[in-house]
Amino acid sequence: MTFIHESPDWPHFTWAPHAVADSLAAVRHKLGNHLGLMQSLGFGLKTEAGITTLVAEIVKSSAIEGEKLDTEEVRSSIARKLGIEVAGVPKATREVDGIVEMMLDATRHCDEPLTAERLWGWHAALFPTGRSGLSRITVGAWRTDEHGPMQVVSGPLGHERVHFEGPAAPRVAGEMQRFLDWFNGASTEISPLLIEMDGVLKAAVAHLWFVTIHPFDDGNGRIARAVAELALARADGSKERFYSMSWGIEATRREYYLQLESTQRGSMDITSWLAWFLGCLDRSLDASEALTGAVFRKARLWQRLAEAGANERQRAMLSRMLEPDWVGYLSTAKYATLAKCSHDTALRDIKELVAWGLVARNEAGGRSTSYRVEG
DSSP: OOOGGGSTTTTOOBOOHHHHHHHHHHHHHHHHHHHHHHHTSOHHHHHHHHHHHHHHHHHHHHHHTTOOOOHHHHHHHHHHHTTOOOOSOOOOOHHHHHHHHHHHHHHHTTTSOOOHHHHHHHHHHHOTTSEETTEEOOOSSOOOOTTSOOEEEESSTTSOEEEEEOOOHHHHHHHHHHHHHHHTTOOSSSOHHHHSOOHHHHHHHHHHHHHHHOOSSSOHHHHHHHHHHHHHHHHHTOSSOOSOHHHHHHHTHHHHHHHHHHHHTSOSBOHHHHHHHHHHHHHHHHHHHHHTHHHHHHHHHHHHHHHHTOOHHHHHHHHHHTSTTOOSOBOHHHHHHHHTOOHHHHHHHHHHHHHTTSEEEOSOOGGGOOEEEOO
16 A cells, blocks of 8 residues: 655645636635735634634534534633733633634744644644543653554444555654745745645645644644644734634535545545635635624624714623523523613613614513613
8 A cells, every 4th residue: 555655756745827817816806805804804803703713713623623612711711812802701720721722823924834743742742641532642752663653443343444544753854844945935845846836735735744744643633734824824914813714624625535445545636625715715615704793793883882872881782692602591680780881871771772773672561671782
């Protein structure tokens, strides 16, 4: 069985530029429109959209590996590391904090060189106890293959199927240096096709190349996706993330692994992998519209509030109703309690919000009269 890293042409990947040109142009166009929309948001809403996207990226990247993270823990960790005040959210575990640290470093410092030391730091952050499950692993260093070759297998004992086998451990340091030289633009031994390439395609190649080397005992998939996010951030020219590639990958997880496996067993022509990556990115951009829909909804409401001349109580109440932890509907009594105002003032404020089309009255009346956010 031969893998691409055993090819005499490794790692000189090739592809048919004409076969991916239309898909790349379409994704680039959609990407430009999406980033332009996000940049039009005010600072607070843009920050909120970035955090929402980063939460999705971290949760989905772990889900691809079969690990379920608490969304609120991830949000709490991100907010605290960005210096944003949060209340009423669970404190993140060391493991969640480690994943967040890796992703924030990859995206917020995307313009800094990617080095072995930086990757080792990410790996150590992913495995703060030095274990993967119950097994002790080499942490913060390249794998040693102490317990045999790095293999991805499935099937019962004695009838295992080897999906992939990485380069032998003695090759890893040299392979990673060659990868890092290319990634940082310092390589002179790679074909012009790999040097003069679009940033989005570079993210796709980086993902595949890193996974092929499989330099760590564990965590290679999550780190490969972090490397791809770093490359995409460079391609976007933005340290803020407004779409989640892992969202698209997790939605087609089986196809993702089939693509990786077939590419590992094929030739150095990776046209099929690039086409799949671009398709996945296109789907991720579509998903991001729903992901950040609540943020745009809030932006529209703020604009209408400003045009209507709403008072501070009304702005604060609408903001509160849009928070993820808001439960139930708004009533006059609830408004008066939260805004610390009289019942008459609360009723007047609510009537104005209804007149402006910002909140709508629910069907039940009388003592059960309540309101929901409109728009």
